[in-house]
Amino acid sequence: MSCMKTAENVCSTGIRIKDKKLTWKRSWQKYKYLYFLILPGLVYLIIFRYIPMYGLAIAFQDFTVFGGVFGSPFAGLKNFKTLMSNTLFWQAFVNTIRISGLKLIFAFPAPIVFALLLNEIFHPKYRRVVQTISYLPHFVSWVVLAGLLDVFINSSNGVLIMLLKSLKFNPPNIMTSNTWFVPMLIVTDIYKNVGYSSIVYLAAISSIDLGLYESAVIDGASRFRQVWHITIPSMLPIICILLIFNLGNILDGGFSQIFVLYNSLVYRTADIIDTYVYRVGIVSSDYSIGAAAQFFKSLIGMFLIIGANYTVRLFDQKGLW
Amino acid sequence: MNCNMKIKRRYTTFPGMVFDIFNYAFFLAITLSFLLPFIHIAMYSISDITNYSRSGLFLYPRGLDFYIYRAALFNSSRVLQAFGVSVYVTFFGTIIGVLLSSMLAYGISKPLKGQNFLVFIIFFTMLFNGGMVPTWLLIRSLNLLDSVWALILPGVMSAFNVFLLRNFMKMLPEGIEESVMMDGGSYVVIFFRIVLPLSKPAIATVALMTLVGYWNDYFSSILYIYDKTKWSLATLIRDMLSRMDLTIMEGGQVVGLDVNRIDSVKMRSATILIAVIPVIMIYPFFQKYFEKGIMIGAIKG
Structure with missing residues:
Protein backbone atom coordinates (compact mmCIF):
# COMPACT_ATOMS: atom_id res chain seq x y z
CA MET A 1 0.00 0.00 0.00
CA SER A 2 3.03 2.21 0.19
CA CYS A 3 2.42 3.11 -3.44
CA MET A 4 -0.42 5.37 -2.40
CA LYS A 5 2.06 8.17 -1.90
CA THR A 6 4.57 7.42 -4.60
CA ALA A 7 2.25 6.22 -7.32
CA GLU A 8 2.67 9.20 -9.59
CA ASN A 9 6.43 8.76 -9.68
CA VAL A 10 6.48 5.16 -10.83
CA CYS A 11 5.13 5.83 -14.28
CA SER A 12 5.53 2.82 -16.46
CA THR A 13 6.20 4.43 -19.76
CA GLY A 14 7.69 7.29 -17.80
CA ILE A 15 9.95 9.43 -19.88
CA ARG A 16 7.40 11.12 -22.08
CA ILE A 17 4.83 12.11 -19.51
CA LYS A 18 7.23 12.85 -16.72
CA ASP A 19 7.73 16.47 -17.71
CA LYS A 20 4.11 17.10 -18.66
CA LYS A 21 1.48 17.25 -15.98
CA LEU A 22 -0.96 14.35 -16.17
CA THR A 23 -4.37 15.92 -16.66
CA TRP A 24 -7.64 14.00 -16.84
CA LYS A 25 -7.75 14.60 -20.56
CA ARG A 26 -4.26 13.31 -21.22
CA SER A 27 -4.81 10.38 -18.87
CA TRP A 28 -7.99 9.49 -20.71
CA GLN A 29 -6.24 9.63 -24.10
CA LYS A 30 -3.43 7.44 -22.92
CA TYR A 31 -5.26 5.02 -20.64
CA LYS A 32 -8.76 4.95 -22.12
CA TYR A 33 -8.86 1.16 -22.29
CA LEU A 34 -7.53 0.82 -18.76
CA TYR A 35 -10.52 2.77 -17.50
CA PHE A 36 -12.72 0.26 -19.32
CA LEU A 37 -10.91 -2.57 -17.58
CA ILE A 38 -11.41 -0.90 -14.21
CA LEU A 39 -15.07 -0.11 -14.69
CA PRO A 40 -16.71 -3.52 -13.99
CA GLY A 41 -14.75 -4.03 -10.77
CA LEU A 42 -15.51 -0.51 -9.66
CA VAL A 43 -19.21 -0.93 -10.35
CA TYR A 44 -19.13 -4.19 -8.40
CA LEU A 45 -17.51 -2.54 -5.40
CA ILE A 46 -20.01 0.29 -5.44
CA ILE A 47 -22.99 -2.04 -5.60
CA PHE A 48 -21.89 -4.80 -3.26
CA ARG A 49 -19.64 -2.91 -0.84
CA TYR A 50 -20.57 0.75 -0.81
CA ILE A 51 -24.34 0.44 -1.06
CA PRO A 52 -24.38 -1.88 1.98
CA MET A 53 -22.20 0.66 3.80
CA TYR A 54 -24.78 3.28 2.99
CA GLY A 55 -27.40 0.75 4.00
CA LEU A 56 -26.06 0.96 7.54
CA ALA A 57 -27.98 4.23 7.65
CA ILE A 58 -30.95 2.13 8.72
CA ALA A 59 -29.23 1.94 12.09
CA PHE A 60 -30.38 5.54 12.52
CA GLN A 61 -33.91 4.86 11.26
CA ASP A 62 -37.07 3.14 12.27
CA PHE A 63 -36.60 0.87 9.31
CA THR A 64 -39.61 -0.73 7.72
CA VAL A 65 -39.51 -3.00 4.72
CA PHE A 66 -42.08 -0.84 2.91
CA GLY A 67 -40.25 2.40 3.55
CA GLY A 68 -36.87 1.03 2.55
CA VAL A 69 -33.54 2.71 3.18
CA PHE A 70 -34.76 6.01 1.75
CA GLY A 71 -38.30 6.16 3.02
CA SER A 72 -38.03 5.07 6.64
CA PRO A 73 -38.35 7.74 9.33
CA PHE A 74 -35.19 9.04 10.99
CA ALA A 75 -34.82 7.87 14.55
CA GLY A 76 -31.57 9.40 15.73
CA LEU A 77 -29.65 7.31 18.20
CA LYS A 78 -32.70 5.45 19.46
CA ASN A 79 -31.55 2.07 18.15
CA PHE A 80 -28.14 2.53 19.70
CA LYS A 81 -29.72 3.35 23.05
CA THR A 82 -31.81 0.20 22.82
CA LEU A 83 -28.72 -1.76 21.94
CA MET A 84 -26.56 -0.31 24.71
CA SER A 85 -29.12 -1.19 27.31
CA ASN A 86 -29.36 -4.76 26.06
CA THR A 87 -27.41 -7.20 28.22
CA LEU A 88 -27.37 -9.82 25.46
CA PHE A 89 -25.53 -7.41 23.17
CA TRP A 90 -22.92 -6.66 25.81
CA GLN A 91 -22.57 -10.34 26.51
CA ALA A 92 -21.86 -10.88 22.81
CA PHE A 93 -19.48 -7.94 22.80
CA VAL A 94 -17.47 -9.24 25.75
CA ASN A 95 -17.50 -12.78 24.36
CA THR A 96 -16.18 -11.56 21.02
CA ILE A 97 -13.29 -9.75 22.63
CA ARG A 98 -12.54 -12.68 24.92
CA ILE A 99 -12.54 -15.19 22.08
CA SER A 100 -10.52 -12.95 19.75
CA GLY A 101 -8.11 -12.11 22.54
CA LEU A 102 -7.51 -15.76 23.31
CA LYS A 103 -7.05 -16.46 19.61
CA LEU A 104 -4.56 -13.60 19.44
CA ILE A 105 -2.63 -15.05 22.37
CA PHE A 106 -2.68 -18.70 21.31
CA ALA A 107 -3.65 -19.00 17.67
CA PHE A 108 -1.66 -16.06 16.32
CA PRO A 109 1.79 -17.25 17.51
CA ALA A 110 1.02 -20.88 16.63
CA PRO A 111 1.99 -20.66 12.93
CA ILE A 112 5.11 -18.69 13.84
CA VAL A 113 6.23 -21.45 16.18
CA PHE A 114 5.16 -24.01 13.59
CA ALA A 115 7.34 -22.32 10.95
CA LEU A 116 10.32 -22.01 13.29
CA LEU A 117 10.15 -25.66 14.28
CA LEU A 118 9.56 -26.84 10.74
CA ASN A 119 12.60 -24.88 9.66
CA GLU A 120 14.66 -27.04 12.01
CA ILE A 121 13.68 -30.16 10.07
CA PHE A 122 16.68 -31.04 7.92
CA HIS A 123 15.12 -33.36 5.40
CA PRO A 124 13.56 -31.26 2.64
CA LYS A 125 11.25 -34.08 1.60
CA TYR A 126 9.91 -34.65 5.09
CA ARG A 127 9.41 -30.92 5.47
CA ARG A 128 7.61 -30.77 2.14
CA VAL A 129 5.21 -33.57 3.05
CA VAL A 130 4.45 -32.14 6.48
CA GLN A 131 3.82 -28.74 4.98
CA THR A 132 1.52 -29.95 2.23
CA ILE A 133 -0.55 -32.09 4.57
CA SER A 134 -0.79 -29.30 7.12
CA TYR A 135 -2.69 -27.15 4.59
CA LEU A 136 -5.43 -29.73 4.33
CA PRO A 137 -7.73 -28.49 7.12
CA HIS A 138 -7.58 -24.95 5.78
CA PHE A 139 -9.14 -26.05 2.52
CA VAL A 140 -11.95 -27.84 4.26
CA SER A 141 -15.17 -26.18 5.35
CA TRP A 142 -15.90 -25.53 9.01
CA VAL A 143 -18.97 -27.62 8.42
CA VAL A 144 -16.78 -30.61 7.60
CA LEU A 145 -14.52 -29.98 10.56
CA ALA A 146 -17.58 -29.75 12.77
CA GLY A 147 -18.61 -33.14 11.42
CA LEU A 148 -15.19 -34.61 12.16
CA LEU A 149 -15.18 -33.05 15.59
CA ASP A 150 -18.50 -34.66 16.29
CA VAL A 151 -17.08 -38.06 15.37
CA PHE A 152 -14.35 -37.55 17.96
CA ILE A 153 -15.90 -35.69 20.87
CA ASN A 154 -19.55 -36.58 20.59
CA SER A 155 -20.63 -37.16 24.18
CA SER A 156 -22.33 -40.48 23.46
CA ASN A 157 -19.99 -42.27 21.05
CA GLY A 158 -17.09 -39.96 20.17
CA VAL A 159 -13.79 -41.77 19.72
CA LEU A 160 -11.85 -39.59 22.15
CA ILE A 161 -14.65 -39.54 24.67
CA MET A 162 -14.90 -43.36 24.62
CA LEU A 163 -11.14 -43.53 25.07
CA LEU A 164 -11.24 -41.21 28.09
CA LYS A 165 -14.15 -43.15 29.53
CA SER A 166 -12.31 -46.44 29.18
CA LEU A 167 -9.44 -44.82 31.09
CA LYS A 168 -11.92 -44.06 33.87
CA PHE A 169 -12.01 -40.34 33.22
CA ASN A 170 -15.27 -38.51 33.20
CA PRO A 171 -15.10 -36.17 30.20
CA PRO A 172 -17.54 -33.25 30.00
CA ASN A 173 -19.79 -32.67 27.04
CA ILE A 174 -17.60 -30.08 25.36
CA MET A 175 -20.21 -28.80 22.92
CA THR A 176 -22.61 -27.78 25.67
CA SER A 177 -20.15 -26.79 28.38
CA ASN A 178 -19.56 -23.10 28.95
CA THR A 179 -16.17 -23.95 30.42
CA TRP A 180 -14.91 -26.06 27.54
CA PHE A 181 -16.53 -24.60 24.48
CA VAL A 182 -14.25 -21.59 24.06
CA PRO A 183 -11.00 -23.57 24.57
CA MET A 184 -12.37 -25.98 21.96
CA LEU A 185 -12.83 -23.02 19.58
CA ILE A 186 -9.21 -21.98 20.07
CA VAL A 187 -7.87 -25.49 19.54
CA THR A 188 -9.92 -26.13 16.41
CA ASP A 189 -8.98 -22.71 15.06
CA ILE A 190 -5.29 -23.56 15.44
CA TYR A 191 -5.88 -26.98 13.91
CA LYS A 192 -7.52 -25.50 10.85
CA ASN A 193 -5.15 -22.63 10.16
CA VAL A 194 -1.74 -23.36 11.62
CA GLY A 195 -0.25 -24.97 8.53
CA TYR A 196 -1.68 -22.55 6.04
CA SER A 197 -0.82 -19.44 8.03
CA SER A 198 2.76 -20.64 8.39
CA ILE A 199 3.34 -20.25 4.63
CA VAL A 200 4.15 -16.56 4.85
CA TYR A 201 6.47 -17.08 7.81
CA LEU A 202 8.29 -19.91 6.05
CA ALA A 203 8.59 -17.68 3.01
CA ALA A 204 10.07 -14.93 5.17
CA ILE A 205 12.53 -17.43 6.67
CA SER A 206 13.59 -18.77 3.30
CA SER A 207 14.39 -15.26 2.08
CA ILE A 208 16.93 -14.69 4.87
CA ASP A 209 20.49 -14.31 3.66
CA LEU A 210 22.32 -17.51 4.59
CA GLY A 211 25.51 -15.53 5.07
CA LEU A 212 24.03 -14.21 8.29
CA TYR A 213 23.86 -17.73 9.70
CA GLU A 214 27.36 -18.51 8.52
CA SER A 215 28.85 -15.55 10.29
CA ALA A 216 26.77 -16.29 13.38
CA VAL A 217 28.13 -19.82 13.42
CA ILE A 218 31.68 -18.51 13.12
CA ASP A 219 30.99 -16.28 16.10
CA GLY A 220 29.93 -19.41 17.97
CA ALA A 221 26.18 -18.87 18.05
CA SER A 222 24.15 -21.92 19.04
CA ARG A 223 21.12 -22.98 17.02
CA PHE A 224 18.82 -21.34 19.50
CA ARG A 225 20.82 -18.11 19.34
CA GLN A 226 20.68 -18.15 15.55
CA VAL A 227 16.91 -18.40 15.68
CA TRP A 228 16.64 -15.71 18.34
CA HIS A 229 19.01 -13.20 16.75
CA ILE A 230 18.53 -13.84 13.05
CA THR A 231 15.39 -15.77 12.17
CA ILE A 232 12.90 -14.04 14.46
CA PRO A 233 14.06 -10.47 13.76
CA SER A 234 13.84 -11.19 10.04
CA MET A 235 10.25 -12.30 10.45
CA LEU A 236 9.26 -9.24 12.45
CA PRO A 237 7.97 -7.07 9.58
CA ILE A 238 5.56 -9.72 8.34
CA ILE A 239 4.52 -10.53 11.91
CA CYS A 240 3.67 -6.85 12.41
CA ILE A 241 1.55 -6.67 9.28
CA LEU A 242 -0.41 -9.77 10.19
CA LEU A 243 -0.78 -8.51 13.74
CA ILE A 244 -2.42 -5.33 12.44
CA PHE A 245 -4.84 -7.43 10.43
CA ASN A 246 -5.64 -9.52 13.46
CA LEU A 247 -6.15 -6.53 15.72
CA GLY A 248 -8.43 -4.99 13.13
CA ASN A 249 -10.49 -8.16 13.16
CA ILE A 250 -10.72 -8.42 16.93
CA LEU A 251 -14.48 -7.86 16.83
CA ASP A 252 -14.94 -10.72 14.38
CA GLY A 253 -14.21 -13.71 16.55
CA GLY A 254 -14.65 -16.19 13.71
CA PHE A 255 -18.27 -16.24 12.59
CA SER A 256 -18.27 -19.26 10.30
CA GLN A 257 -16.51 -21.35 12.92
CA ILE A 258 -18.77 -20.41 15.80
CA PHE A 259 -22.02 -20.40 13.86
CA VAL A 260 -21.67 -24.03 12.87
CA LEU A 261 -20.52 -25.20 16.31
CA TYR A 262 -22.49 -23.25 18.86
CA ASN A 263 -25.92 -23.85 20.33
CA SER A 264 -28.19 -22.03 22.73
CA LEU A 265 -26.59 -23.73 25.76
CA VAL A 266 -23.29 -21.93 25.19
CA TYR A 267 -24.62 -18.48 24.18
CA ARG A 268 -23.35 -17.24 27.55
CA THR A 269 -19.71 -17.68 26.48
CA ALA A 270 -19.78 -18.17 22.71
CA ASP A 271 -22.36 -15.79 21.30
CA ILE A 272 -20.41 -13.16 19.35
CA ILE A 273 -21.45 -9.87 17.75
CA ASP A 274 -21.86 -11.41 14.30
CA THR A 275 -24.02 -14.27 15.52
CA TYR A 276 -26.00 -11.76 17.57
CA VAL A 277 -26.47 -9.58 14.48
CA TYR A 278 -27.69 -12.60 12.55
CA ARG A 279 -30.23 -13.63 15.14
CA VAL A 280 -31.52 -10.13 15.79
CA GLY A 281 -31.13 -8.59 12.34
CA ILE A 282 -32.10 -11.48 10.10
CA VAL A 283 -33.92 -14.14 12.11
CA SER A 284 -36.03 -11.74 14.17
CA SER A 285 -36.12 -9.15 11.35
CA ASP A 286 -35.08 -6.36 13.71
CA TYR A 287 -33.17 -4.78 10.85
CA SER A 288 -32.40 -1.48 12.50
CA ILE A 289 -31.09 -3.00 15.72
CA GLY A 290 -28.98 -5.50 13.78
CA ALA A 291 -27.58 -2.71 11.64
CA ALA A 292 -26.84 -0.65 14.74
CA ALA A 293 -24.83 -3.51 16.22
CA GLN A 294 -23.05 -3.97 12.91
CA PHE A 295 -22.29 -0.25 12.62
CA PHE A 296 -20.90 -0.19 16.14
CA LYS A 297 -18.71 -3.15 15.30
CA SER A 298 -17.46 -1.86 11.93
CA LEU A 299 -16.67 1.55 13.37
CA ILE A 300 -14.63 0.19 16.27
CA GLY A 301 -12.92 -2.24 13.91
CA MET A 302 -11.89 0.60 11.63
CA PHE A 303 -10.39 2.63 14.46
CA LEU A 304 -8.62 -0.46 15.79
CA ILE A 305 -6.92 -1.13 12.49
CA ILE A 306 -5.91 2.53 12.08
CA GLY A 307 -4.65 2.61 15.67
CA ALA A 308 -2.73 -0.63 15.28
CA ASN A 309 -1.12 0.60 12.10
CA TYR A 310 -0.15 3.84 13.81
CA THR A 311 1.38 1.99 16.76
CA VAL A 312 3.38 -0.32 14.54
CA ARG A 313 4.78 2.65 12.68
CA LEU A 314 5.73 4.28 15.97
CA PHE A 315 8.04 1.33 16.52
CA ASP A 316 9.71 1.91 13.17
CA GLN A 317 8.14 -1.09 11.49
CA LYS A 318 6.45 -0.90 8.14
CA GLY A 319 2.70 -0.84 8.57
CA LEU A 320 -0.09 -1.52 6.13
CA TRP A 321 0.21 1.99 4.74
CA MET B 1 18.15 -24.67 2.07
CA ASN B 2 20.59 -27.45 1.58
CA CYS B 3 23.65 -25.48 2.56
CA ASN B 4 21.66 -24.05 5.43
CA MET B 5 21.19 -27.60 6.65
CA LYS B 6 24.87 -28.44 6.46
CA ILE B 7 25.92 -25.41 8.41
CA LYS B 8 23.56 -26.07 11.22
CA ARG B 9 24.20 -29.75 11.33
CA ARG B 10 27.89 -29.50 11.87
CA TYR B 11 27.25 -27.73 15.11
CA THR B 12 24.59 -30.00 16.50
CA THR B 13 25.24 -30.87 20.11
CA PHE B 14 23.69 -33.49 22.35
CA PRO B 15 20.77 -31.30 23.48
CA GLY B 16 20.40 -30.38 19.84
CA MET B 17 19.99 -34.02 18.90
CA VAL B 18 17.42 -34.58 21.62
CA PHE B 19 15.56 -31.56 20.28
CA ASP B 20 15.73 -32.94 16.75
CA ILE B 21 14.26 -36.26 17.78
CA PHE B 22 11.39 -34.55 19.54
CA ASN B 23 10.92 -32.16 16.66
CA TYR B 24 10.68 -34.92 14.07
CA ALA B 25 8.30 -36.88 16.28
CA PHE B 26 6.24 -33.77 16.89
CA PHE B 27 5.71 -33.17 13.20
CA LEU B 28 4.92 -36.81 12.61
CA ALA B 29 2.22 -36.56 15.26
CA ILE B 30 0.86 -33.34 13.79
CA THR B 31 0.75 -34.78 10.30
CA LEU B 32 -1.11 -37.83 11.53
CA SER B 33 -3.58 -35.65 13.39
CA PHE B 34 -4.37 -33.93 10.08
CA LEU B 35 -4.77 -37.16 8.16
CA LEU B 36 -6.26 -39.72 10.50
CA PRO B 37 -9.64 -38.09 11.09
CA PHE B 38 -10.30 -38.07 7.35
CA ILE B 39 -9.14 -41.65 6.94
CA HIS B 40 -11.27 -42.64 9.91
CA ILE B 41 -14.50 -41.36 8.41
CA ALA B 42 -13.51 -42.67 5.01
CA MET B 43 -13.37 -46.12 6.56
CA TYR B 44 -16.83 -45.64 8.08
CA SER B 45 -18.23 -44.67 4.73
CA ILE B 46 -17.00 -47.81 2.98
CA SER B 47 -17.54 -50.36 5.75
CA ASP B 48 -20.46 -52.71 6.02
CA ILE B 49 -22.95 -51.22 8.44
CA THR B 50 -23.65 -54.50 10.25
CA ASN B 51 -19.98 -54.94 11.04
CA TYR B 52 -19.21 -51.62 12.62
CA SER B 53 -22.51 -51.04 14.37
CA ARG B 54 -21.66 -53.87 16.76
CA SER B 55 -18.05 -53.14 17.64
CA GLY B 56 -17.14 -49.88 15.92
CA LEU B 57 -14.02 -49.60 13.86
CA PHE B 58 -10.72 -47.86 13.89
CA LEU B 59 -8.75 -46.87 10.81
CA TYR B 60 -9.41 -49.93 8.73
CA PRO B 61 -12.63 -50.93 7.03
CA ARG B 62 -14.78 -53.86 8.17
CA GLY B 63 -16.46 -55.48 5.27
CA LEU B 64 -16.63 -53.35 2.16
CA ASP B 65 -19.84 -51.73 1.07
CA PHE B 66 -19.81 -48.87 -1.41
CA TYR B 67 -23.59 -48.72 -1.59
CA ILE B 68 -23.68 -45.31 0.09
CA TYR B 69 -21.74 -43.61 -2.69
CA ARG B 70 -23.87 -45.13 -5.38
CA ALA B 71 -26.95 -44.15 -3.44
CA ALA B 72 -25.80 -40.65 -2.55
CA LEU B 73 -24.60 -39.80 -6.02
CA PHE B 74 -27.23 -41.47 -8.13
CA ASN B 75 -30.34 -42.07 -6.06
Missing part, protein backbone atom coordinates in the same frame (compact mmCIF):
# COMPACT_ATOMS: atom_id res chain seq x y z
CA SER B 76 -30.46 -39.36 -3.45
CA SER B 77 -31.46 -36.25 -5.33
CA ARG B 78 -30.58 -34.07 -2.35
CA VAL B 79 -26.85 -34.73 -2.31
CA LEU B 80 -26.57 -34.64 -6.06
CA GLN B 81 -28.57 -31.42 -6.33
CA ALA B 82 -26.51 -29.71 -3.64
CA PHE B 83 -23.35 -30.90 -5.32
CA GLY B 84 -24.56 -29.36 -8.55
CA VAL B 85 -25.35 -26.04 -6.88
CA SER B 86 -21.90 -25.97 -5.29
CA VAL B 87 -20.18 -26.70 -8.58
CA TYR B 88 -22.19 -24.02 -10.38
CA VAL B 89 -21.60 -21.38 -7.72
CA THR B 90 -17.93 -22.19 -7.38
CA PHE B 91 -17.31 -22.25 -11.10
CA PHE B 92 -19.01 -18.98 -12.01
CA GLY B 93 -18.00 -17.22 -8.80
CA THR B 94 -14.34 -18.03 -9.33
CA ILE B 95 -14.28 -17.08 -12.99
CA ILE B 96 -16.07 -13.79 -12.49
CA GLY B 97 -14.07 -13.04 -9.37
CA VAL B 98 -10.70 -13.68 -10.96
CA LEU B 99 -11.61 -11.71 -14.06
CA LEU B 100 -12.98 -8.66 -12.28
CA SER B 101 -10.20 -8.58 -9.70
CA SER B 102 -7.38 -8.92 -12.19
CA MET B 103 -8.85 -6.31 -14.55
CA LEU B 104 -9.19 -3.87 -11.67
CA ALA B 105 -5.75 -4.79 -10.37
CA TYR B 106 -4.13 -4.18 -13.73
CA GLY B 107 -5.89 -0.85 -14.07
CA ILE B 108 -4.67 0.49 -10.76
CA SER B 109 -1.16 -0.80 -11.35
CA LYS B 110 -0.68 1.92 -13.96
CA PRO B 111 -0.16 5.59 -13.10
CA LEU B 112 -3.41 6.83 -14.56
CA LYS B 113 -5.17 9.88 -13.25
CA GLY B 114 -7.32 8.99 -10.27
CA GLN B 115 -5.16 6.08 -9.28
CA ASN B 116 -4.80 7.16 -5.66
CA PHE B 117 -8.52 7.64 -5.38
CA LEU B 118 -9.23 4.19 -6.83
CA VAL B 119 -6.71 2.56 -4.50
CA PHE B 120 -8.36 4.29 -1.57
CA ILE B 121 -11.84 3.18 -2.67
CA ILE B 122 -10.67 -0.41 -2.79
CA PHE B 123 -8.66 -0.21 0.40
CA PHE B 124 -11.50 1.33 2.35
CA THR B 125 -13.60 -1.80 1.86
CA MET B 126 -11.00 -3.58 3.97
CA LEU B 127 -11.43 -1.08 6.79
CA PHE B 128 -15.17 -0.76 6.92
CA ASN B 129 -18.06 -2.87 5.73
CA GLY B 130 -21.80 -2.80 5.79
CA GLY B 131 -22.08 -6.38 6.94
CA MET B 132 -24.85 -8.89 6.98
CA VAL B 133 -28.05 -6.91 7.38
CA PRO B 134 -27.63 -4.25 4.65
CA THR B 135 -26.20 -6.86 2.27
CA TRP B 136 -29.21 -9.05 2.89
CA LEU B 137 -31.53 -6.10 2.23
CA LEU B 138 -29.61 -5.36 -0.97
CA ILE B 139 -29.93 -8.93 -2.20
CA ARG B 140 -33.61 -8.82 -1.35
CA SER B 141 -34.19 -5.60 -3.24
CA LEU B 142 -32.32 -7.01 -6.24
CA ASN B 143 -34.85 -9.85 -6.17
CA LEU B 144 -32.07 -12.37 -5.74
CA LEU B 145 -33.37 -14.16 -2.66
CA ASP B 146 -33.73 -17.84 -3.52
CA SER B 147 -31.48 -17.44 -6.55
CA VAL B 148 -28.09 -19.13 -6.77
CA TRP B 149 -26.68 -15.75 -7.82
CA ALA B 150 -27.22 -14.61 -4.26
CA LEU B 151 -24.61 -17.20 -3.35
CA ILE B 152 -22.21 -15.90 -5.99
CA LEU B 153 -22.42 -12.12 -6.11
CA PRO B 154 -21.65 -10.97 -2.55
CA GLY B 155 -18.33 -12.83 -2.49
CA VAL B 156 -16.97 -12.17 -5.96
CA MET B 157 -14.17 -9.80 -5.12
CA SER B 158 -12.09 -8.87 -2.12
CA ALA B 159 -9.72 -5.95 -1.73
CA PHE B 160 -7.04 -8.29 -0.49
CA ASN B 161 -7.09 -10.25 -3.75
CA VAL B 162 -7.01 -7.11 -5.84
CA PHE B 163 -3.92 -5.85 -4.03
CA LEU B 164 -2.25 -9.24 -4.26
CA LEU B 165 -2.75 -9.23 -8.02
CA ARG B 166 -1.71 -5.62 -8.38
CA ASN B 167 1.54 -6.20 -6.47
CA PHE B 168 2.35 -9.08 -8.74
CA MET B 169 1.51 -7.20 -11.93
CA LYS B 170 3.68 -4.28 -10.86
CA MET B 171 6.68 -6.58 -10.92
CA LEU B 172 6.15 -7.62 -14.53
CA PRO B 173 8.73 -6.24 -16.97
CA GLU B 174 7.44 -3.24 -18.87
CA GLY B 175 9.42 -3.81 -22.04
CA ILE B 176 6.99 -6.38 -23.39
CA GLU B 177 4.00 -4.12 -22.90
CA GLU B 178 5.72 -1.30 -24.71
CA SER B 179 6.59 -3.45 -27.67
CA VAL B 180 2.96 -4.54 -28.00
CA MET B 181 1.93 -0.92 -27.77
CA MET B 182 4.32 -0.08 -30.62
CA ASP B 183 2.56 -2.67 -32.71
CA GLY B 184 -0.68 -0.85 -32.10
CA GLY B 185 -2.09 -3.10 -29.37
CA SER B 186 -4.26 -1.47 -26.72
CA TYR B 187 -4.14 -2.09 -22.99
CA VAL B 188 -6.98 -4.56 -23.37
CA VAL B 189 -4.90 -6.65 -25.75
CA ILE B 190 -1.87 -6.38 -23.49
CA PHE B 191 -3.95 -7.43 -20.52
CA PHE B 192 -5.42 -10.55 -22.05
CA ARG B 193 -2.45 -11.60 -24.16
CA ILE B 194 0.45 -10.78 -21.88
CA VAL B 195 -0.41 -9.70 -18.35
CA LEU B 196 -2.87 -12.49 -17.60
CA PRO B 197 -0.61 -15.35 -18.76
CA LEU B 198 2.40 -13.87 -16.99
CA SER B 199 0.50 -13.44 -13.73
CA LYS B 200 -0.26 -17.12 -13.41
CA PRO B 201 1.10 -17.53 -9.85
CA ALA B 202 -0.94 -14.66 -8.49
CA ILE B 203 -4.02 -15.66 -10.44
CA ALA B 204 -3.74 -19.26 -9.31
CA THR B 205 -3.52 -18.07 -5.72
CA VAL B 206 -6.55 -15.83 -5.99
CA ALA B 207 -8.46 -18.49 -7.91
CA LEU B 208 -7.70 -21.13 -5.30
CA MET B 209 -8.72 -18.89 -2.41
CA THR B 210 -11.91 -17.78 -4.14
CA LEU B 211 -12.75 -21.31 -5.19
CA VAL B 212 -12.24 -22.74 -1.72
CA GLY B 213 -14.23 -19.86 -0.26
CA TYR B 214 -17.21 -20.62 -2.47
CA TRP B 215 -17.01 -24.37 -2.11
CA ASN B 216 -16.85 -24.22 1.69
CA ASP B 217 -19.40 -21.47 2.15
CA TYR B 218 -22.35 -22.81 4.07
CA PHE B 219 -23.74 -19.59 5.46
CA SER B 220 -24.85 -17.81 2.27
CA SER B 221 -27.38 -20.53 1.56
CA ILE B 222 -28.77 -20.19 5.06
CA LEU B 223 -28.99 -16.45 4.64
CA TYR B 224 -30.38 -16.13 1.13
CA ILE B 225 -31.93 -19.43 0.08
CA TYR B 226 -35.21 -20.64 1.50
CA ASP B 227 -35.78 -23.30 -1.12
CA LYS B 228 -33.75 -26.22 0.17
CA THR B 229 -33.28 -27.74 -3.26
CA LYS B 230 -30.99 -24.80 -4.05
CA TRP B 231 -28.75 -25.27 -1.03
CA SER B 232 -25.03 -25.77 -1.47
CA LEU B 233 -23.36 -28.98 -0.42
CA ALA B 234 -21.74 -27.44 2.66
CA THR B 235 -25.13 -26.23 3.86
CA LEU B 236 -26.62 -29.65 3.30
CA ILE B 237 -23.90 -31.19 5.46
CA ARG B 238 -24.60 -28.71 8.21
CA ASP B 239 -28.24 -29.63 8.02
CA MET B 240 -27.37 -33.31 8.27
CA LEU B 241 -25.15 -32.70 11.28
CA SER B 242 -27.79 -30.85 13.19
CA ARG B 243 -30.55 -33.33 12.44
CA MET B 244 -28.97 -36.74 12.34
CA ASP B 245 -32.00 -38.94 12.33
CA LEU B 246 -34.01 -36.99 9.83
CA THR B 247 -31.20 -37.54 7.38
CA ILE B 248 -32.05 -41.15 7.12
CA MET B 249 -35.69 -40.39 6.57
CA GLU B 250 -35.06 -37.76 3.95
CA GLY B 251 -32.10 -39.41 2.33
CA GLY B 252 -33.50 -42.88 2.71
CA GLN B 253 -37.15 -43.64 2.79
CA VAL B 254 -38.33 -40.75 0.68
CA VAL B 255 -35.89 -41.42 -2.09
CA GLY B 256 -36.15 -45.15 -1.76
CA LEU B 257 -32.74 -46.02 -0.39
CA ASP B 258 -32.02 -49.29 1.31
CA VAL B 259 -32.20 -48.14 4.94
CA ASN B 260 -30.62 -51.36 6.16
CA ARG B 261 -27.38 -50.47 4.48
CA ILE B 262 -27.23 -46.84 5.64
CA ASP B 263 -27.18 -45.18 9.01
CA SER B 264 -26.60 -41.58 10.02
CA VAL B 265 -22.87 -42.06 10.65
CA LYS B 266 -22.39 -43.52 7.24
CA MET B 267 -24.51 -40.97 5.48
CA ARG B 268 -22.60 -38.10 7.09
CA SER B 269 -19.19 -39.64 6.54
CA ALA B 270 -19.90 -40.17 2.87
CA THR B 271 -21.32 -36.68 2.35
CA ILE B 272 -18.35 -35.10 4.13
CA LEU B 273 -15.99 -36.99 1.86
CA ILE B 274 -17.96 -36.02 -1.22
CA ALA B 275 -17.43 -32.41 -0.13
CA VAL B 276 -13.73 -32.81 0.66
CA ILE B 277 -12.53 -34.91 -2.25
CA PRO B 278 -13.00 -32.31 -5.03
CA VAL B 279 -10.91 -29.80 -3.09
CA ILE B 280 -8.16 -32.34 -2.55
CA MET B 281 -8.25 -33.30 -6.19
CA ILE B 282 -8.08 -29.74 -7.45
CA TYR B 283 -5.35 -28.66 -5.06
CA PRO B 284 -2.32 -30.16 -6.87
CA PHE B 285 -3.12 -28.10 -9.96
CA PHE B 286 -2.70 -24.91 -7.98
CA GLN B 287 -0.04 -25.99 -5.55
CA LYS B 288 3.03 -25.09 -7.51
CA TYR B 289 1.86 -21.52 -7.89
CA PHE B 290 0.04 -20.65 -4.80
CA GLU B 291 2.79 -20.58 -2.18
CA LYS B 292 4.65 -18.13 -4.38
CA GLY B 293 1.50 -16.08 -4.84
CA ILE B 294 0.77 -15.85 -1.13
CA MET B 295 4.34 -14.77 -0.43
CA ILE B 296 4.09 -11.91 -2.87
CA GLY B 297 0.74 -10.81 -1.61
CA ALA B 298 1.77 -10.84 2.02
CA ILE B 299 5.29 -9.54 1.84
CA LYS B 300 4.61 -6.69 -0.51
CA GLY B 301 1.15 -6.09 0.97
